Amino acid sequence: MEIKILNSGKTLRVNQDQDLSSNTTKILVRDLEMFYGPVRALHGIDMEIKEKAVTALIGPSGCGKSTFLRTLNRMNDTIPGARIHGTVLIDDVNIYSPEVNVAVLRRMVGMVFQKQNPFPKSIFDNIAYGPRLHGVIDKAVLEHIVEESLKKAALWNEVKDRLQTGALELSGGQQQRLCIARVLAVNPEIILMDEPASALDPLSTAKIEELIYELRKNYTIVIVTHNMQQAARVSDFTAYFYMGSLVEFGLTKDVFTNPLKKETEDYITGRFG
Amino acid sequence: MRKEMLGSMEQHRLTKKKEVFSEWFIEKLLLMAGISSTLIIALIFLFLFKEAVQFFKTAGSFDLIGKWVYDDWEERNVFKMMWQSISEVPKYSLIPLFCGSFLVAFPATIIASVLGIGCAIYLSELAPPKVREMLKPTIELLAGIPSVVIGFIMLAFLATFIQDVFHTKFRLNAFVGACGVALAVLPIMITIAEDAMRAVPKELRDASYALGATKWQTIWGTVVPAAVSGISAAVILGFGRALGETMIVLMATGNAALVTGNIFSSVRTMTANIAAELGSVAQGTEHYYALFLVGAVLFTFTFTLNFISEIILNKMRQKLRM
Numbered sequence: 001m002e003i004k005i006l007n008s009g010k011t012l013r014v015n016q017d018q019d020l021s022s023n024t025t026k027i028l029v030r031d032l033e034m035f036y037g038p039v040r041a042l043h044g045i046d047m048e049i050k051e052k053a054v055t056a057l058i059g060p061s062g063c064g065k066s067t068f069l070r071t072l073n074r075m076n077d078t079i080p081g082a083r084i085h086g087t088v089l090i091d092d093v094n095i096y097s098p099e100v101n102v103a104v105l106r107r108m109v110g111m112v113f114q115k116q117n118p119f120p121k122s123i124f125d126n127i128a129y130g131p132r133l134h135g136v137i138d139k140a141v142l143e144h145i146v147e148e149s150l151k152k153a154a155l156w157n158e159v160k161d162r163l164q165t166g167a168l169e170l171s172g173g174q175q176q177r178l179c180i181a182r183v184l185a186v187n188p189e190i191i192l193m194d195e196p197a198s199a200l201d202p203l204s205t206a207k208i209e210e211l212i213y214e215l216r217k218n219y220t221i222v223i224v225t226h227n228m229q230q231a232a233r234v235s236d237f238t239a240y241f242y243m244g245s246l247v248e249f250g251l252t253k254d255v256f257t258n259p260l261k262k263e264t265e266d267y268i269t270g271r272f273g
Numbered sequence: 274m275r276k277e278m279l280g281s282m283e284q285h286r287l288t289k290k291k292e293v294f295s296e297w298f299i300e301k302l303l304l305m306a307g308i309s310s311t312l313i314i315a316l317i318f319l320f321l322f323k324e325a326v327q328f329f330k331t332a333g334s335f336d337l338i339g340k341w342v343y344d345d346w347e348e349r350n351v352f353k354m355m356w357q358s359i360s361e362v363p364k365y366s367l368i369p370l371f372c373g374s375f376l377v378a379f380p381a382t383i384i385a386s387v388l389g390i391g392c393a394i395y396l397s398e399l400a401p402p403k404v405r406e407m408l409k410p411t412i413e414l415l416a417g418i419p420s421v422v423i424g425f426i427m428l429a430f431l432a433t434f435i436q437d438v439f440h441t442k443f444r445l446n447a448f449v450g451a452c453g454v455a456l457a458v459l460p461i462m463i464t465i466a467e468d469a470m471r472a473v474p475k476e477l478r479d480a481s482y483a484l485g486a487t488k489w490q491t492i493w494g495t496v497v498p499a500a501v502s503g504i505s506a507a508v509i510l511g512f513g514r515a516l517g518e519t520m521i522v523l524m525a526t527g528n529a530a531l532v533t534g535n536i537f538s539s540v541r542t543m544t545a546n547i548a549a550e551l552g553s554v555a556q557g558t559e560h561y562y563a564l565f566l567v568g569a570v571l572f573t574f575t576f577t578l579n580f581i582s583e584i585i586l587n588k589m590r591q592k593l594r595m
Contacts, residue, residue: 073483075479075482075483078478078479078482080402103485103486103487104485105485106482106483106484106485107484107485110483110484111479111483113476113479113480113483115476117474117476117477117479117480118480119477119480119481119495119498119499120477120498120499120592121498129481129484129494130484130485132494133484133485133486133490133494134485168592179480182480182484183483183484186484186485
């Protein structure tokens with residue numbers, strides 16, 4: 001569906017196949033605040049992320065969208081001096097309560113990074129890394145997982161004959177799909193993506209976007225993107241962040257065509273940002 | 274108008290010429306400084322080998338392995354692999370010196386690798402910044418201890434301790450020397466291994482953590498494998514240093530040139546052999562050239578080892594550039 005955005009004259013294809021606002025809530029964020037030492041990076045974020053839908057986080061650089069993304073699988077734990085207030089409930093469990101096992105959480109909430117980061121190992125070992133961490137040693141099982149993951153990431157046909165070659169020999173786009181396959185191999189329920197296509201050429205970007213569209217049927221996806229068109233194309237929900245606050249959050253078609261706030265409209269139409 | 278401009282340009286050119294010359298001069302001066310170390314290595318190589326080959330004027334290359342000598346006790350000719358430079362029939366076998374050098378350098382490298390790699394992992398992955406800031410200068414301090422002091426401690430203290438513990442026949446032996454040499458090569462090994470591990474990009478660690486790995490799983494599954502070539506370069510370089518170490522082995526290994534595989538036996542290394550004998554040898558004699566030959570062999574070993582580790586390090590840097 002093509003939509004004319006406001007009065008900017010630009011048109012965007014907006015993903016609007018079905019209404020997903022009735023989906024169950026997968027992640028419930030309440031009054032989330034995040035500090036890097038004395039600096040407050042997030043201000044009282046409240047958000048409901050729906051299951052089996054794509055939620056895009058947009059906003060100018062430094063607005064806190066990546067920081068927010070990394071609170072969802074506690075990757076901020078690795079940063080010295082990072083503190084958090086508020087709650088993040090995934091399936092009604094607060095992931096910041098002390099009894100939560102972070103390793104299990106991160107397995108459930110996978111993450112794809114901005115810069116493709118395959119290990120300097122073979123393609124097979126890259127995918128098998130996660131399952132091996134969690135105790136899978138049977139070769140046949142591993143082979144099965146590797147094949148399935150690569151198929152889901154639409155990479156199987158390109159690499160099936162050279163699983164033992166080094167992952168760094170793949171092209172940038174293939175490497176990023178390998179990283180997605182690596183995440184799928186540990187069987188997550190949620191996939192976080194931090195600008196997964198920002199370092200890729202348009203063709204590879206299109207492939208990643210297609211993949212996101214496919215994955216959305218089975219996984220809850222949260223994606224940070226700088227690219228307005230990308231947010232419009234792939235997401236069902238859009239959240240606009242500015243200066244560490246959540247300015248607007250809603251169905252993508254609403255946010256892009258009929259934003260409630262003036263700031264959102266200015267950002268989306270390119271008057272600012 | 275055009276002519277005027279040309280004139281002024283000519284003028285300009287002339288003044289430029291002076292600058293160009295001074296810059297050329299400074300550049301060449303710095304170039305000399307830059308290539309001086311390469312030049313010096315080349316000269317050392319040349320000098321060593323020029324002297325070393327003269328050994329063969331009077332002796333055969335087989336003499337470097339051993340010699341058939343009439344033995345008064347056994348009353349027959351016996352094949353002797355010995356370094357006996359001052360003797361009725363001088364013997365210049367390199368075999369006992371090889372035994373000595375490797376019997377010290379191998380154990381030293383193993384001890385230093387275990388300690389050094391462990392320390393490097395701790396420093397790069399586990400140590401809180403404050404502890405790291407304290408440990409790094411301490412390690413540099415260790416590198417600053419004169420080897421004669423380490424040798425002294427080995428000779429005076431550790432040798433007795435080791436004899437008490439292992440009931441060794443000789444108080445000064447290869448193992449005592451190896452302990453001292455391990456201390457001497459430890460700092461460089463730690464530094465290179467730690468550099469290699471810190472060069473592993475944060476993105477790789479993040480990828481591992483994001484897949485649900487613990488800290489230890491990340492270290493063993495990602496950081497160490499990614500840095501393995503750098504770590505092996507550290508080990509190879511350490512081995513080269515251990516082969517070249519002189520003062521400690523001269524003081525602590527007993528200096529008996531024996532053909533042996535026993536780590537608790539007294540040994541004489543190539544380095545200690547040169548240090549002990551070159552001061553009292555007459556120039557231009559067969560003995561003199563034999564010592565140069567030992568030096569040339571030693572230099573070839575350490576040069577090759579350094580060269581290999583340098584290649585490995587370069588390869589790793591390229592690989593991790595991603």
